[in-house]
Amino acid sequence: MRLEKSSFFDELVENISRQKSFTLTGLTTFSRLLLLKYIKEISNKKILFVTSTEQCGLRYKADLEILFDLKASFIPYQSVSSYELLTPNIYDYQNQINVLRKAPDIVIAPAKVLMEKFPQGEFFESNGFELKVGDTISQNELLERLVNLGYKRATMVSDIGEFSIRGDISDIYTLNDKPIRIEFWGDEIVEIRFFDNESQKSIEKVGKVEVLPLYKFILPTKPTLDLPHGLKNNLEQEAYFEGINVYQSYFNEDYVNILDYLKDYVIVYDEIVEVFSKISQIEAGLNNTYNEALKCNLIEPLRSSNHFSESEILQKTAGFQKISLNNFLSDDSNTVIDVDSRNIQIFDAEMDRVAEFLSSKKDYQITIATNYKDRVKEVLAEYGIFNVNYLDNVNSMGTEIPEAKIVLITDRELFNKRNKDLPTNRKRHYKEKAEYIENINDIKEGEYVVHTVHGVGIYQGLTQQEFDGQLKDYLTIEYANKDKLHIPAEQINMLCRYRGSGQIKPKLSRMGGSDWENTKTRVKKEVETIAYDLLRLYARRKMQEGISFAEDSPLQVEMEEAFEYIETPDQNKAINDIKSDMESYTPMDRLICGDVGFGKTEVAMRAMFKAVTSLKQVAVIVPTTVLALQHYQTISDRFKPFGINVELLCRFRSSKEQKETLKNLATGKCDVVVATHKLLQDKVLFKDLGLLVIDEEHRFGVRHKEKLKEFRENIDIISMSATPIPRTLYMSLSGIKDISIINTPPQNRLPIKTFVGEFNEQTIKNAIINELDRDGQVFYLYNRVETIEEFKLELQKLVPNARIAVGHGQLNEKQLEDVIVDFSNHEIDILLCTTIIENGLDIPNANTIIIHEADKLGLAQLYQLRGRVGRSEKQAYCYCFYKKSKQLTKEASERLKAIKEFTTLGSGYRIAMRDVEIRGVGNILGTKQHGHMINVGFDTYCQLLEETVQELKGEVVTPIKPAIIDINITAFIPDEWVGSAEQKMIEYKRLADVKNETELEYIVSEWKDRFSRIPDEVENLIKLIRLRLLATESSITLVRETADFIRVYTPFTQYEWNILRPKLDRDILRRVKFTMAPKACSDGKSIILVDSKFVSFDEIFNILSSLFYDIRKGVKVYLEEDSGK
Structure with a gap:
């Protein structure tokens, strides 16, 4: 793609060579990047490319690599306000420092980064230190140094800023990409290794490592006298306390701008007016946040501002060559070069129009950037068009530059596909951990436990005891009549936490005798009924003959390769399970169970596509109109390049449109229908239905569930559920129900930061402003329809510039659909809504949710609502508020404590189990089983169900009981050796x-x-x-x-x-x-x-x-x- 023959090229070269500041106008997103490439080549200098928003910068970075094989470094901004007592994102800071210290050839920075203050480059050299193999340093000295630099001691190192010391091993997670493990012999360092922070296994030996300060300042060893009283008190409690960054001006006066790191760069602005408008807007917000925090006594006065002002930034840029890439002229435009580049029309999958357009550009350099290369090549070949260069799809819009005879077409023009937000931060990869790793420390002293041999008791703790001069660790359990059992700690697998009674205390078992065995025998007799019913249904299903779908076609492969993310291992397993089911003659009836946002829909779409390309129709039925609209948009967007007709059947469609859809189902013109319960009407007829997908079946009413059973004859069925199934129950059902579990979240997801507290207007305001400042959106959950409009006025006063819309179930169809579509298209900043969003609304750009009167909602409901955010790779926030001075009930307090506690990815299982403990088991398998489960606990009940199923199937399985080794020898794990x-x-x-x-x-x-x-x-x-x-x-x-x-x-x-x-x-x-x-x-x-x-x-x-x-x-x-x- 060359510009040399363009009329403006000589002027471009002259201005760049003379290091003049000038403006380029008439640009599309693609032509900006093409010009950026030329600016870099002609100036032979490094480039700082400043964008108004983070997403613009990320999209430019991705496109530079695809279009021109140019690698750029993106420098993120801190999403946490520098005037709030919150800890900034350490991964953002890690990225910032790594980019600034390396000074790469092209740096892309959102405008807000120009406002941030950084330590001078010398700060890291003078305050950090290096560790080398062969160095001598005591672990006590190392500990003191790390604490002085802001590192915190942890049991196990998994995040930046943590360290642990165990015997001769010290683990530290510095600002490096991987944590380091240092092995000592006495005071000598004998080995340094990088290790994986999830598996904890060493992966690479190194000779030396740099340990940098975690903060932009170093605290004095003793608080100085001139510190404000409140700050001094905080420091006496904890050195680097939560939110200490607010007071950075007291501990370091020598802060610099990123331009001080990038001194000999050419500054290129993407829309200079928008950049400085954004800076002005953020500056006003920061100043307001600071003044409000002072007024409310949330923080102490500062010595100086924590950010650079607009005027200071303009002063900093004065000595740089500045090039502005603008659509229009700005007030300070001096030399202006106009580039004639034009966006291309949207073809909306009409390939004959694409062919006609390209045929008129035969002497052009034509590039098509698409995720559907084979499909597009095949279609264009039918029109005799071959002189095309193909690349992966890009974020830039299609462009024509007539003078240079260049054309770029993307999936946006070909299929009207919108681009998704791109990830910002460098984050940890999630790896599934065994459940015991998460849960074994849930067993607390004084709580009920179940021993496999002796039954229900009370756990009294882990103690070290001496017998005949030999030491061992023992777990102590108290039974009826105050009898106590001491079991060696290595037999801990015989113990599990008791679950299942809610607030009802279970009856303690008697040690010895047949008390516990008799209880299990009684429960097992009752379990036989449910096991028999499940087996009978399963066997009847397996005897029927259904549709055998063909193996994957080339189109299937292409559709799957167009998926923009990497499938998780659990997704791949579920996909393979489903394809195996579909290719067999037995009708599929598979449950896909996965946590919120873990990719169940993508798995189901693979099955839908397989069915449609086998000339069968697909029906997707969901419990709510909001969820129907979301699925419709997702499936339509995914299938559009393949000419698949997807239609929507719910109250968002007029009577006329619904009749047309019913007609298309009967004639076969409609390939996929997404519907609510309207699909269950008698007048709905399909030409050739092959697959039914049911989302959240448990939310349908009894009458609708009965109707759904009628489908379960000879078509394939996939049920999807975001309600987690505990592994114990899953194992007990295996062999009588086909279940695929998706436990691993998408790559690079971050846990949602969750805050719980009394209603506070200033906190709400700060939360909203912070989200809007990073170009995000906010859900505000307000669950009272009768006063929601009044509350909207209050919210608008709080954030006057925000675009707020109201969404609830009492709006008419058109109003509600418009609100959801507008929010999806980022035409609304805040969606003030009821629990109508609990299931289905998937807006990756919305990453803050505020829940009003959260104490009135159930734990599982809170978890589902929190799952509306955190569906991209941005840090997400959830604020759960209750009324000021309200005395919470015990149950409400436990729910809010649990939602605050369980923030790790994939916490759905633990949430479900905690809900069981708060509310009782209830009807997890039917109310009839409730009493029996109380007697033995949830885990034992599931074990008995599994045994019964095996017996009824004629599988004689003799469980192998581990031998018990009772030899009196000193054998235990010392606390200090493992760390805690x-x-x-x-x-x-x-x-x-x-x-x-x-x-x-x-x-x-x-x-x-x-x-x-x-x-x-x-x-x-x-x-x-x-x-x-x-x-x-x-x-x-x-x-x-x-x-x-x-x-x-x-x-x-x-x-x-x-x-x-x-x-x-x-x-x-x-x-x-x-x-x-x-x-x-x-x-x-x-x-x-x-x-x-x-x-x-x-x-x-x-x-x-x-x-x-x-x-x-x-x-x-x-x-x-x-x-x-």
């Missing part, structure tokens, strides 16, 4: 769950990496686990130490022992004695006595290991010989 008591509980649980030697070796290897050399007491613990694994594989149930012997309880009869005995090692046989167990013994048929007098634990370990190994080997040989007879 909480981490110790997690590691005990991991050990308890080990199934084989490979898993154990993985944990041991990880421990050596994370916690350094393994102490003797942990080595003993590992040996006990090895004995447990070997004993379990040898069918041994219990190994118990007594005064003179180690007693090994076996399932062997005397006859079996006689056959086995010759296969054992002679040295081992000399040390053991076989005897039959007493008849009353429930632990085994026989006992092998191992002499343990005057023998060390290591010797005992070797003897037992050899014995168990030989028994396992001998049993295997015996079975092979017996089967060969």
Whole structure:
């Protein structure tokens, strides 16, 4: 794409070469980037490209790489106001500092970045420090240095700014891309490694690492006398407290602008008037926030402003060459070069018009940027058009530059597809963690627990106890009659938190005897009914013959490759499950269950496309009109390039339009229909329905559910649910219901920051202004229709410049649709609405939600509402308010505490379980089961359901119970070795769950990496686990130490022992004695006595290991010989 033959080219070269400031006009988004490329080449200088908004900058960055293979660095701004007592986004700061210190060739910066104050470059050199292999530094000195730089000690390092010290290992997450692990020998650094902050495993050795200050200032060792009283008090409580950045002017006076880092750059403005208008607007907002915060006594007076003013920025830019890329002339335009570039018409998937347009441009350089290259190539080839260069789709709009004979067409012109917002921050990748990692520390002292053998008790804590001079960690549980049970901590897998009674306290079990077993037997009889009904329905479905869809077509592959994101592992598994179901002759009836915003709709769309390209119709039924409109827009946009006709059937459509849709369904003209319950009318007829997708089926009424059952004959069905299914219930239903679970969120999602408190106008105002300043949008949830218009007036007074619209279920169809569409198109800043948005509204640009009187909403409802934001890669915020001075009920307080506590990605499971604890189990599987679940707890109930299903299916599954190793030896995990008591509980649980030697070796290897050399007491613990694994594989149930012997309880009869005995090692046989167990013994048929007098634990370990190994080997040989007879 060359501009050399254009009439303006010589003038462009002359002005750039003479380093004059000038203006270019008549530009499209694409021509701006083309000119930026030329400015860079001609000036041979680095470029600072300033845009008015963050999204503009991100889109330009992405397009530069696709169109011209030019890599630009984007510098984000801080989304948190510098006058609010909130901690800024550390990942934004990391990006900012990395870009400024590297000074890359092209830097793209939103206008707001010009206003931010940064430390001088020398600040990092003088206050940071370097660590090298071979350096000598004590861990205490390292700790002091890190604390001085603002780092905080943590149990496990997962975020920037955290560090931990465990034995000879120190982990630090600096402003580097990855955290570092430093291994010491005494005070000497012997190794430095980068590690993965999710898996905690080391990934790369390095020779040295730089540790930079986390803040823009360093706190004095002692607060100085001239600090305001309130600030001094805060510092005495905590050094780097939440929001200390507000007071940066007290601790560093030498702040600079980004231009001080980028001194020899050419400044290129994207619409200079808009840039400085934005700066002026933000400046007014910042000044207002500061004055309001002072007036309300939220902050102390500052020494100087935390931002550069518009006039200061203009002074800073005075010495730079400045080039403005404008649509129109501005007041300060001196030299003006006009470029004749034009946007191209929207063809809206009418490919004959595209072909006609391109045919008239035969001597042009034609580029088509599309995500549907094969499809477009194939269609244009039919019109004899081949001289086209194809690229991936870009954000820029299509452009024609007649003088240069250049044409660019994008998906925007081809298919009228709108571009999505792009990610801003560098964030952590989410990796699914085992549920116990999240939940084991939920077991708190004084709470009810369930032991697999002894039943419901009260957990009394983890204590270290000494028996015969040997130390171990024990879990203590109290049962009925104050009886206490002490179990070794490595048997923690026998324990789970009791769930299921709400505010009703469960009855404590009696230790010993048959109390617990009798309770489980009674519950199991009741469970048989539900298991039988589920099995009967499943079997009947499997016996029917349905549609067998063809394997994926090339069109299917192209459609899937056009997906703009990377599928998560769970999405891929769900997609493969569905395709397998569809290609079989058995009718599919699959549930896709996933947390809010985890990509269920994309999975379903793959199935829809497969059905339509197999010449079948698809129906999507949803419980609300808002959700119907959202799905309709998403599916239409996705399928438009393939000529698939998607129609909407709900109250947003007129009677005439609805009749037309019904006619198109009957004739087959409509390929996909998205509908509410209107789809269930008797007059709805399909020409050839092949797939039904049901979203949130549990929200339909009884009558509608009965109607839906009529569909479940021979067509394929996908049900989608955002209500999380606990893994225990999922496992119990596997084999009788086809379920795909999506637990992993999309890549680079950030947890939503959640605030809970009394209604506060200033906080609300700041939250809204902060969101609007970053070009975002706000949901304001106000759930009283009768006064919502009055509240709108109050809200408008608070933020006069914001565009506010009201949305609720009592608006007529046209009004509500207009509001939703306008909000989707960013023509509205704040949507003041009721819970009508609870399901379905997906606006990636809306990343703040304010919930009025949140105490009146249920926990699951709050979680769904919070899920309306955080659906892009921006940091999202949720504010839950309740009335001032209101005394909250216990249940409301627990709900708000839970929504504040559970902010990690994929918290839906824990939210659902906490809701169970607050409200009781209720009708999770039907109200009839409520009482039975209370008796045993949710997890045990699911386990009994799983066993019953297996028995009814004729699957004789004998559960393998891990052997119990009861040998008195000092064996425990020290707190100081792993860093904390909480981490110790997690590691005990991991050990308890080990199934084989490979898993154990993985944990041991990880421990050596994370916690350094393994102490003797942990080595003993590992040996006990090895004995447990070997004993379990040898069918041994219990190994118990007594005064003179180690007693090994076996399932062997005397006859079996006689056959086995010759296969054992002679040295081992000399040390053991076989005897039959007493008849009353429930632990085994026989006992092998191992002499343990005057023998060390290591010797005992070797003897037992050899014995168990030989028994396992001998049993295997015996079975092979017996089967060969």
